[in-house]
Amino acid sequence: MELEDIISKYPPRQIMLVPIAVIILALISLGVTYLSTGSPVKLGIEFTGGTLITVPGMGSEESVAEEFAGYPLVDIRDIGNRYMIQFGPMSDSQYSALAKLANDRFDSPDIRHMGPIYSKELQSQVARYLPLSFIFMAIVVFVVFRQIVVSALVVLCALADILIAAASMNLTGVELSLGTVAALLMLIGYSVDTDILLSMRVLKRKGDVDEKIKGAMQTGLTMAGTTIAAVIALIIISNFLYLIVPSFTRMNIIADMTAVLIFGLAADVFNTWVTNAQGLRWYLGRPKMSARGQKR
Amino acid sequence: MSLIEDLSKDKRVVLYVVAVALAIISIGFFGLKFGLDLEGGSYLQLQLQGAQAQIDVSPEKILEYQFNATSVERRAQSYVVMVPGITEADAADDLGYVGAKVAAGENSTKITIPASAESIVLTYLKNNLDADVKLNVNVAPVRYEILTNVTRDSLNALLAPVGGRVPEGEDTFVEGVTEETMQDTKRVLDSKLNRLGLQDIKVKPVGGRFLLIDMAGADVAQAQEIVGKPGKFEIRIQTENNESVHVLYGDAVESVEIPSKENEVWGVPFGLSEEGAAAFQKAAIDAGATRKPEDHYISMHLDKEEIFSAPLAPELASSLNKAPTRRMQATVGSGDVGSEKAKMLNIHLREGALPVNVEIVGSGQVSAALGSQFKIQMVIAGIIALLAVAGMIYRRYREKRIVLPMITTSFSEVVMMLGVWAIAGWQLDLASLAGIIMVIGTGVDQLVIITDELLRGGETAASSAQRSIKERAAEVAEKAGVGKIAATTSKVYLARLSRAFMIILGAAATTVVAMLPLLFMGFGALTGFALIIILGVILGTFIARPAYGRIIGHIMGTD
Numbered sequence: 001m002e003l004e005d006i007i008s009k010y011p012p013r014q015i016m017l018v019p020i021a022v023i024i025l026a027l028i029s030l031g032v033t034y035l036s037t038g039s040p041v042k043l044g045i046e047f048t049g050g051t052l053i054t055v056p057g058m059g060s061e062e063s064v065a066e067e068f069a070g071y072p073l074v075d076i077r078d079i080g081n082r083y084m085i086q087f088g089p090m091s092d093s094q095y096s097a098l099a100k101l102a103n104d105r106f107d108s109p110d111i112r113h114m115g116p117i118y119s120k121e122l123q124s125q126v127a128r129y130l131p132l133s134f135i136f137m138a139i140v141v142f143v144v145f146r147q148i149v150v151s152a153l154v155v156l157c158a159l160a161d162i163l164i165a166a167a168s169m170n171l172t173g174v175e176l177s178l179g180t181v182a183a184l185l186m187l188i189g190y191s192v193d194t195d196i197l198l199s200m201r202v203l204k205r206k207g208d209v210d211e212k213i214k215g216a217m218q219t220g221l222t223m224a225g226t227t228i229a230a231v232i233a234l235i236i237i238s239n240f241l242y243l244i245v246p247s248f249t250r251m252n253i254i255a256d257m258t259a260v261l262i263f264g265l266a267a268d269v270f271n272t273w274v275t276n277a278q279g280l281r282w283y284l285g286r287p288k289m290s291a292r293g294q295k296r
Numbered sequence: 297m298s299l300i301e302d303l304s305k306d307k308r309v310v311l312y313v314v315a316v317a318l319a320i321i322s323i324g325f326f327g328l329k330f331g332l333d334l335e336g337g338s339y340l341q342l343q344l345q346g347a348q349a350q351i352d353v354s355p356e357k358i359l360e361y362q363f364n365a366t367s368v369e370r371r372a373q374s375y376v377v378m379v380p381g382i383t384e385a386d387a388a389d390d391l392g393y394v395g396a397k398v399a400a401g402e403n404s405t406k407i408t409i410p411a412s413a414e415s416i417v418l419t420y421l422k423n424n425l426d427a428d429v430k431l432n433v434n435v436a437p438v439r440y441e442i443l444t445n446v447t448r449d450s451l452n453a454l455l456a457p458v459g460g461r462v463p464e465g466e467d468t469f470v471e472g473v474t475e476e477t478m479q480d481t482k483r484v485l486d487s488k489l490n491r492l493g494l495q496d497i498k499v500k501p502v503g504g505r506f507l508l509i510d511m512a513g514a515d516v517a518q519a520q521e522i523v524g525k526p527g528k529f530e531i532r533i534q535t536e537n538n539e540s541v542h543v544l545y546g547d548a549v550e551s552v553e554i555p556s557k558e559n560e561v562w563g564v565p566f567g568l569s570e571e572g573a574a575a576f577q578k579a580a581i582d583a584g585a586t587r588k589p590e591d592h593y594i595s596m597h598l599d600k601e602e603i604f605s606a607p608l609a610p611e612l613a614s615s616l617n618k619a620p621t622r623r624m625q626a627t628v629g630s631g632d633v634g635s636e637k638a639k640m641l642n643i644h645l646r647e648g649a650l651p652v653n654v655e656i657v658g659s660g661q662v663s664a665a666l667g668s669q670f671k672i673q674m675v676i677a678g679i680i681a682l683l684a685v686a687g688m689i690y691r692r693y694r695e696k697r698i699v700l701p702m703i704t705t706s707f708s709e710v711v712m713m714l715g716v717w718a719i720a721g722w723q724l725d726l727a728s729l730a731g732i733i734m735v736i737g738t739g740v741d742q743l744v745i746i747t748d749e750l751l752r753g754g755e756t757a758a759s760s761a762q763r764s765i766k767e768r769a770a771e772v773a774e775k776a777g778v779g780k781i782a783a784t785t786s787k788v789y790l791a792r793l794s795r796a797f798m799i800i801l802g803a804a805a806t807t808v809v810a811m812l813p814l815l816f817m818g819f820g821a822l823t824g825f826a827l828i829i830i831l832g833v834i835l836g837t838f839i840a841r842p843a844y845g846r847i848i849g850h851i852m853g854t855d
Contacts, residue, residue, distance in 0.1 A: 054666075082666075092656070099517040099661075108336075108663030111516050117343055118658040121506075122818065129813035136809035144802040178818045182727065182825055189810030190738060193803040197745060200799045219748040222692045223741035229684035230737030234730070237677035248673055249666060254730050 008210040012282035019275040023160050026167035033170050041166050044175030044256075045112075047126075049119040051087040051095060054079065054249075055106040067105055071098050079250040080242030082110075089116065126181055134158070137188050145199060153279040154195040157271040161191040164271075165264035172259065179256035186257075187264040190227070194220040194272040202280050209284050213277045224269050231265060234258045302850055312843030315835075316708045319715020326718040331725030331824065334671050336664025337512035338519040341819050344481060344505055345445040345653040346473035350437050353460025355416035361458045362391055362420070363407065375416065377407040392419045414438060417460075424454050427653065432474060441474055443652040472504035473652055481652055482507060485523065502820050506657070516661040521640075523656070529644060531576070533608075534593040535583045543579040543594075548572025550622075552645045555638030562634035563627035564641045573620035580608060580616045589613035596626065596644070603644050604628065658819070674729040681733045682707065685740050693747070697851050702743045705844045709739050712835045713828055728824030735832030738807065742800045742836060746845050749796035750789070750852075793845050804837040 030040040037043075045052055055064065057078065064083050065076050072088035087098070095113055102109040114122075137158060142151045165187055174180060201216040202209060238254035303309045332339055356368040359377050367378045379387075383405040388396030393416075397408040411419070414431050418440065421429040427444035442451070448469045452461050462469050473481075482499045489497045489511065498510045511519050529546030551567040568576060579585075585592030589608035596604035604626055608616075615621055626645075628637040686703045693699060710732055717724060807829065814826035 096517060096520060099515070099520070099659075103515045103517055103661075108665050110661065110663055110666055111338075112660035113516075113658055115655075115657040117655065118341060118819070121657070125817040129817050133810045133813045136812065137806045140802070140805045140809055144798075144805070178821050179727075181818070182814060182822050185810050185814055185826075186734060186829070189807030192806045193738070193741060196802045196806075197799050200795070200802075204795060204798075219744055222688065222744050222748075225688040225692070226685045226740045226744065227737040229688045230681040230733055233681040233684045234677050234733055237673055237680065241673065241676075247669070249669060251670060251673060251726065253726055254674075254677075257730060 012278040012285070015274060015278045016282070019160065019271065019278075022270070023163060026160075026163040029167040029170050030163065039176075041169050041176045042173070043123075044177035044180070045086060046114050046177050047119050047123050049089050049114050049116045050074070051090065051098065051114070052084065052110075052112045053087070053098075053102050054082045054084045054110040055102065056108065057081050057083050058106070068098070068101070079252075080248055081246055082249050084250075084252075122178075126176075130181070130184065133185050133188050134162070137192060141192060141196070144196065145203075147203075149283050150199050150203065150280070153276050153283070154192055154199060156279075157195050157268075157276045158188060158191045160271045160275060161187055161264050161267045164267035165260050168263035168267075169260060172263075174256060174259045177253070177256045179253040180260045183257040183260035183264070186261065187268070191264065191268045191271070194223055194268065195276050197223070198272060198276055199280065202284070209281060213273075213280070217273055217277075220272060221269070224265060228262065228265050231258050231261045235262060303847060306843075306846050308842040309846055312708075312839050315712055315715075315839050319712045319718075322715045323711070323718045326721065328714060328718055329721060329723045330667075330671065331723040331728070332510045332512070332667075333662045333726045334667040334724070334729075335512060336662050336667045337510060338514050338516040338661035339511070339659060340509045340516075340519055340523055340656055341502075341658035342507040342509065342523070342654045343657045344473050344478065344507060345655055346441060346443045346471075346477065347446050347451075348432065348439045348441045348470045348472070348474065349446075349448070349451055349462050350468040351417055351421075351440055351451075351455065351460060352463045353417055353455055353458055355413040357460070358416055358420045358458045359409070363387070366404070371408075373412075374408050374410045377409065379405045379407060381405070383407070392423050420458070421454075430474075430477070439470075441477065443473065443477065445653065445655075475504075477652055478504065478507070481654070485509065489522065500820065503816070506819055507654070508820050516659050519661075520656060520659060523654075530597045532595050532597060533579050533583050533585060534591070534595070540593075540595060541579065541583065544568070544572045544575050546645075548575065549645055552642060555635065555642055557635075560630045561627050562629060562638040563625045564638050564645060565623065565625045566645055568622050568624065570620075570622070573622040576624075577616050577620040580613070586613045586617045596641070604641055670726055674726065674733075678710075678729070678733055678736070681736055685736060689740065689744070692744075698747060698848065701844065701848055701851060702740060702747070705743060705840050705847075706736055706740050709735065709832060709836045709840045712839065713832050716831055716835070717828075722827075723824070725824045727822055728828045731825040731828035732832070735829055735836070739832065739836045739840075742803065742841055743844055745799050745803075746793070746796045746841060747848060749792050749799075750845070750849060789849060793849075796845065797842075800837055800841060804833045807833050 033042065034040045053068075057080075058064070061076055061078065061083065064085070065073060068085060068087075071094065072090055073085060074088050075084075075086040077084045077086075090098070092115075099111055099113075102111060138151075138155045141154045142148075145151045145154070162184060165184065168174075169176070169180065197220055198213065198216045202212045205212055234254055235258045238251040238258060242248040242250055355375065356370070359365060359368045359375055363377050363379050363383070365377045365379050369376045381403060382400055383398065384390075388398065388407050388409060393409045393411060395410050399406045399408070409416075414433075418429050418431055421440060421442065425442060425444055425446065427442065429443065430441040432439045432441050448462055451469070455461050478501050482501060485499045485507070486497070489499070489509070497512070498508075500508045500510070502508050509519070509523060514522070529549070531543045531545075531548075532540040533543050534540045548569050548571060549566055550569045550572070553565040555562055555564050557563075580592070583592055585594075585608045589610050589612075591607070593605050593607050595602050606627065609627075612621060612624065626641060628634050628641060682703065685706070686699060689702055690696075690699050713732060713735065714724075717728075811826040811829050814822045
């Protein structure tokens with residue numbers, strides 16, 4: 001496996017430049033989005049407020065859009081055998097009329113309305129709880145290892161996972177929704193699994209560091225493989241199944257969640273076996289280097 | 297046979313088997329309930345508009361300001377207010393002070409108001425906010441619960457003329473209502489919705505400020521109509537031309553019966569309080585309705601919107617001439633239309649108002665057809681995920697004696713989670729089904745850690761890579777002492793298992809704490825997701841995985 005060779009081929013400091021570059025790129029992507037939109041990722045309808053209606057696909061996109069003329073239609077999309085229509089903010093009475101219209105004109109419409117209070121409250125909840133979740137995780141990591149550098153490396157890798165996952169949301173156009181927030185939180189918890197495995201193996205076992213890393217990697221990559229396999233299954237079912245089986249429909253919340261998870265998991269493989277592993281190599285190999293430094 | 301015998305002595309394995317068996321039984325017995333997004337229906341998210349505040353104000357100043365008084369004095373249990381000139385006798389009543397005595401002097405009036413300091417403040421706030429205000433004495437200093445939309449600034453502005461304010465500080469002004477108000481509101485809504493005969497309605501408080509209502513079998517437009525228009529109920533009577541005067545408010549309506557049909561016409565019988573009946577009689581006579589009932593419409597209003605209007609019935613008119621009537625009936629019409637109208641009127645009559653102003657902040661509806669389709673899609677997703685995971689594991693171990701127990705354990709974790717859901721009667725929604733699939737993905741990871749820790753022990757990757765899994769399995773078995781002595785006595789085996797569990801516990805703890813915030817955010821939309829993941833991690837870590845560790849050790853040994 002190529003990744004295994006990289007572990008011992010180059011000095012850790014040199015390899016560390018790669019993850020640092022990736023993290024900086026992620027930060028730039030988030031920063032650019034922040035400067036242009038006011039938030040580091042594009043906010044979905046739950047955070048901006050508005051109305052989402054899906055109706056069974058009867059007739060063309062235009063004819064469906066026609067039905068809702070007079071309402072602030074933002075977007076209309078084909079999602080399998082249904083159309084998903086997105087509306088911007090509107091008054092309560094306008095919304096009531098819209099809900100009635102959708103129920104009158106279509107069979108079993110799906111409606112979701114997020115008022116301004118709802119979306120503002122949700123924004124503040126995310127701003128409060130996402131960091132809280134991260135801090136809780138960091139505390140647990142410190143309690144588990146009781147070693148500052150090792151713990152800090154694990155936390156740093158988790159942070160990098162989240163940043164990369166968030167940045168890939170921007171690159172692929174996935175918006176922040178309740179589903180993606182759940183996925184980001186899930187990543188916070190999940191991303192440290194392999195880091196803990198790696199650090200435990202390296203710290204608690206006897207033997208050569210590089211060999212221990214390679215050993216842990218075999219286990220860790222299997223772990224990543226199973227999780228990625230489960231996520232890919234969900235991606236196929238939620239996103240693409242309706243293209244094959246026409247009676248199925250896109251499941252938005254699952255599609256959003258899995259899109260973030262797949263990027264996060266990929267980032268986690270990279271961060272665990274490059275960032276964290278090299279960090280440990282550097283940390284455990286450091287006494288010799290500092291001794292040499294003193295002589296100079 | 298010896299495998300089963302050995303394992304049946306291990307208490308971890310026994311616990312695991314019992315837990316899975318219990319889960320299967322309870323799923324069969326209680327069944328699984330599905331959430332709104334899988335069953336169809338509509339939901340509303342309501343914000344209860346209110347705040348709790350400490351208020352720093354002197355009641356004397358309030359009275360002085362309200363009555364333009366020359367002096368205000370506290371005497372025993374009352375406030376004595378001296379007002380220059382002659383004041384109308386009901387001046388204090390108009391301001392909401394009950395039981396005030398007015399004694400006119402020569403060029404001043406003495407008003408005695410029997411009230412505590414707090415109730416003066418309360419009355420002032422009620423009057424100026426046109427909303428209900430409650431006193432909460434369970435906290436110190438006391439707080440005023442204001443049941444409408446106010447901010448610290450708006451409250452300060454209101455108190456400025458009487459020299460009062462909300463004291464500085466974080467906890468002197470808290471948005472949201474008290475638990476009691478929340479429960480009251482929930483109760484009113486519960487009874488209101490149940491009466492409508494809507495099946496399976498859940499009114500669920502979220503945080504201190506929101507109520508979540510799930511309604512199966514109603515579209516969102518109906519739901520909003522039912523819930524979104526609570527408010528003041530009023531009966532008015534037509535005087536002349538198109539003018540009308542107030543007769544009574546909802547508080548005078550004492551009882552409401554279910555709609556009844558008489559001569560094919562639907563009506564809602566209701567009863568008035570004694571005062572209400574007297575007020576009704578007085579209003580009818582004053583308006584001249586008892587003489588010409590057909591010209592005088594009785595109208596009912598909810599939040600100033602007319603919900604019923606009909607002329608005074610002639611029989612009622614003639615009986616009102618003699619005495620007040622406490623039992624009345626509002627007739628609405630015939631057929632299905634009449635029946636529907638009667639149903640709505642029944643609700644409106646019963647619930648004049650919720651205890652607090654509410655605002656619908658979010659709402660929606662899910663079609664039942666789409667929900668059941670999602671259910672099928674999620675089951676397919678679950679099966680494919682399990683197969684994909686099995687494929688990945690087989691690719692790694694190439695040994696079905698490892699793959700089968702792993703997949704079985706993972707699946708049994710799902711069964712246990714569903715068992716808990718069934719016992720608790722919780723609903724499975726789309727997000728919690730996704731959570732289950734995530735647990736499959738992460739749960740197997742932990743099993744991989746255990747397996748590898750046992751298989752590879754202290755050896756290095758290089759030497760292990762050259763040997764087959766089978767050889768290593770045999771070695772593990774040897775170290776575990778299977779066949780010779782009981783596995784539990786082998787030190788190496790136990791050391792490895794406990795190291796695996798250190799990793800697993802660390803990983804499980806981080807997942808749980810990361811999920812905790814989700815229990816409280818998103819208005820409950822992701823509670824199921826977070827709960828099932830936390831539960832899955834706990835059940836997996838403490839029941840399924842310890843048993844798996846034992847089982848896999850034995851299986852690898854008995855060849």
